[in-house]
Amino acid sequence: MRKDMRSHCFAEDSPLKEPRVGGSVWPRQCCPVFTPRAAALPEERACWYCKYADFHLKERTSLDVGICCWPKKQID
Incomplete structure (x- = not known):
């Protein structure tokens, strides 16, 4: 099956x-x-630039797909 x-x-x-x-x-x-x-x-208005999205930018290798950390990062 071919993916579109x-x-x-x-x-x-x-x-x-x-x-x-x-x-x-x-x-x-x-x-x-x-x-x-x-x-x-x-x-730029994209998750890559959002402070609530975690792409592991401070790690040695960043993620291709990030994790939404809203609203937890608001509380931290």
């Missing part, structure tokens, strides 16, 4: 209606609670 790459790419880029708390997020997705990291580019 168009639907796969669309899912990676599609906006989220709400945060995926504890779930996987793709770098180019974005949700209504997007909050930029301190070093984010001002025009």
